[in-house]
Amino acid sequence: MKTVIVEVSARHIHLSQKDLEKLFGKNFKLAKFKDLSQPNEFAAKETLVVKGTRDYFPKVRIVGPVRRKTQVELSMTDCYFLGIKPVVQVSGQVRKSSQVTLQGSHGRVIASAIVAMRHLHISKEQAKAWKYKNNKKIAIMIRGERSAILDNVIVRVGNFKTHIHLDTDEANAVGLVNKQKVYIYEK
Numbered sequence: 001m002k003t004v005i006v007e008v009s010a011r012h013i014h015l016s017q018k019d020l021e022k023l024f025g026k027n028f029k030l031a032k033f034k035d036l037s038q039p040n041e042f043a044a045k046e047t048l049v050v051k052g053t054r055d056y057f058p059k060v061r062i063v064g065p066v067r068r069k070t071q072v073e074l075s076m077t078d079c080y081f082l083g084i085k086p087v088v089q090v091s092g093q094v095r096k097s098s099q100v101t102l103q104g105s106h107g108r109v110i111a112s113a114i115v116a117m118r119h120l121h122i123s124k125e126q127a128k129a130w131k132y133k134n135n136k137k138i139a140i141m142i143r144g145e146r147s148a149i150l151d152n153v154i155v156r157v158g159n160f161k162t163h164i165h166l167d168t169d170e171a172n173a174v175g176l177v178n179k180q181k182v183y184i185y186e187k
């Protein structure tokens with residue numbers, strides 16, 4: 001059976017250069033806190049206040065480097081806590097997303113917030129070997145006390161390490177911890 005390592009994503013923020021400068025000042029650069037497993041991605045030292053209509057998180061981690069578009073990734077539980085509608089979207093597609101306010105040391109920005117659709121990052125080589133195309137949807141099986149099959153895991157082929165990304169709600173619901181192995185469920 002095919003197995004893949006799962007990484008559990010906590011709430012985080014991707015910023016455009018423009019929004020980064022609005023929040024932290026002109027020519028501001030993110031400082032690296034630690035590398036993440038995907039090539040070039042890093043957790044920044046900087047955090048932001050994320051405000052919804054009901055409540056706020058005081059310190060949400062920024063993930064660098066800067067991207068074309070600002071996007072806040074939350075779990076459904078986070079959305080209910082903030083008082084915003086949870087909208088499940090493929091990362092990068094923020095058209096129907098909810099909005100939150102980001103507060104930095106120099107200013108604030110209204111940003112799109114999504115619940116990222118669970119996904120498999122897969123290297124081009126591995127995708128070829130498994131005959132997986134970009135945007136294919138697969139299912140995974142989790143074994144253990146909270147054994148489950150999770151369907152609709154969208155495949156993202158690229159310059160990636162092969163990992164599945166779930167959010168904290170999804171992982172907790174099936175008793176998964178970071179870096180745990182799951183099985184591809186062949187329908």
Ligand SMILES: [Zn+2]
Nearest residue numbers: 119121164165
């Ligand atoms: Zn991901």
